[in-house]
Amino acid sequence: MLIRTKLILRFTLLVAGLLVGFSAFVYYFQAAARRQRFVHRMEASALLAARVLIRSGHPAGPVHPRDLLMMTGERIRILSPAGQVLFAEAAAVPAGLAGQLESTRVPYTAQGTRYQVEIAAIDRLGRSQLDTLRLILVVGNVGALLLIIGAGWFFADEFLxxxxxxxxxxxxxxxxxxxxxxxxxxxxxxxxxxxxxxxxMLAGVEQAFEAQKSFLSHASHELRTPLATLLGTLETSLAYDDNLGDSKESIESGLEDVRHLIALTNGLLTLARADAPSPRLLPVRLDECLTQALGYAQAKYPGRDVQLHVGPVPAAAEPFSLPGNAELLTTALFNLLDNACKYSQAAVSVDLSYADAHTLRVRVADTGPGIAPADQARLFEPLFRARSAAGRPGFGLGLPLTQKVVRLHGGQLEIESAAGAGTTATVRLPV
Incomplete structure (x- = not known):
């Protein structure tokens, strides 16, 4: 059902309920007022009849009873204190109106004697006015509902x-x-x-589309280059290698291209995995993840000096513990260590500490060439490489992957760098 139809229907039902309730209220009190007025009229008529008939000396006195009948179908009975009927007179009731007779009893005292006067009659005028009021209310409500539906349609259309x-x-x-x-x-x-x-939302979607297009462009370029090189190597080997030595040299060159493709593919798959639905986060020890990442870095850069500093640990049942995914956290920390060791010949400083009681902090600092300010805004674009990375191995996937993992854990990744002054990467994770 359209919103316009729902609005009109609910608005009509609401106003119709209010109109019906108000009309019932008016009709009920008008009917009660009519009944009260008619009862007063009957009481006055009964007292008049009793006063005239009893004061004349006898209910069958010189006053003709019909001279006192003034209302439609009026019936009067005068009873003695003992309940004996002293006077009874009834007018003819029009056909079909017998069910509308209304009655009341009025006490009357004369010369110390208490009489009871019973009177019944039909309030023809009052009932006619009540019928007219009912007709007015019904027609008015139907007309008002039609106007309400039209107004509801107009305003719903105007607002929608x-x-x-x-x-x-x-x-x-x-x-x-x-x-x-x-x-x-x-x-x-x-x-x-x-x-x-x-x-x-459109701005975010547009940005995501642009990033995706840029990612696909860079990925296709990065994949095309080693594939073209591998194809050229194999074709050259097939056409010109006549001895085993030349063939081995071509095979080694092809293997290097294959390793390059495997590393790039693994990086792309890991980045895609970080974009997948959030994995289940379990309690993990960040110090253990960092220790494992340090082991990977030292195995890849055996001659590099990596200095680890651990800050004060607050009183806690499980220090350096947080909800997370150990494999993803280890990968993210290794990416930071890999970049630091790759671009720095001097010692790499790693600091693990608590920024506050609710935040863990890992800081990785190197003394490499740094990053130019123009390149810092694009550091987290997949496959983007700063100018200072020229001639260095890599695909520009480490920092984007690390940022996704940190955000997945509700944390923040900050990069501080200046050309010629090294780079410091800081990760903050909530515990």
């Missing part, structure tokens, strides 16, 4: 028109024109806030 405009604009946005934005209107009401939120 901006949403329809937003939907129309959104339907025109495709993958080929993600730069297009939705009209934000007055930027104050709820629909404007919806448009603003949608534009923010």
């Amino acid at each position: 028109r901006p949403i329809a405009r937003v939907v129309e604009q959104v339907e025109q946005i495709t993958a080929s024109n993600l730069s297009q934005r939705v009209d934000e209107g007055n930027r104050r009401d709820e629909i404007a806030r919806l448009a603003i939120t949608f534009n923010q």
Whole structure:
């Protein structure tokens, strides 16, 4: 069901309920007032009849009873204190109105004697007015409901028109024109806030698309180069290698290209894994992950001096413990150590400590060439490599992967660097 239809239906039902309730309230109290007025009229008529008939000396006195009958179907009985009927007179009741007779009893005292006067009659005028009121209320409510439905349709259409405009604009946005934005209107009401939120989402999607396009472009280039080199090596070997020595040399060159492809593929797969749905986070020891990463780094760079410093440990049942994925954390820390050892010939400093009672901090500092300010804004783009990385092995996947892993754990990764002054990477993770 459309929102417009829901709004009209609920608005109509609400107002209809209020109208019916108000009409019932008016009709009920009008009926009660009519009954009260008619009872007073019957009491007055009964007292008049009793006063005239009893004061005349006898209920069958010189006053003709019919001279006192004034209401439709009026019936009067006068009873003695003993309950004996002293006077009874009844007018003819019009056909079909017998069920409308209303009655009451009035006490009357004359010369110390207490009489009971019973009177019944039909309130023809009052009931006619009540019927007219009922008809007015029914017709008025039906007319009001028709007006309400029309007004509801008009206002629903008026208020939903901006949403329809937003939907129309959104339907025109495709993958080929993600730069297009939705009209934000007055930027104050709820629909404007919806448009603003949608534009923010579009900006994020556009940025993700651009990053994906850049990633695919760089990945295809990085994969194409070793594949082309490998193909050229094999074709050259097939055409010109006439002895075993030349063939071995070609095979070694091809193997180097294959290793390069395997390393690049593994990096891309690890990056894709970090983009997958969040893995289950279990209690892990960050110091153990860092120790394992240090072991990998020392195995890859056996001559590099890596100095580990451990800060004060607060009183805790399990120091350096946090919810996380040990394999991903180890990979992220190794990437930072790999970059530091790759670009620094001097000692690499690693610091593990608590930034505060609720935050673990790992800081990796090197004395390498640093990163130019123009390149720092793109450090976390997959396959991007700074100019200072020229001639160094790598694919530009380490920092993007590390940032994804840190964010997956609710932490932050900060890179501080200056050209010629080294680089410091700081990871903060909540415990």
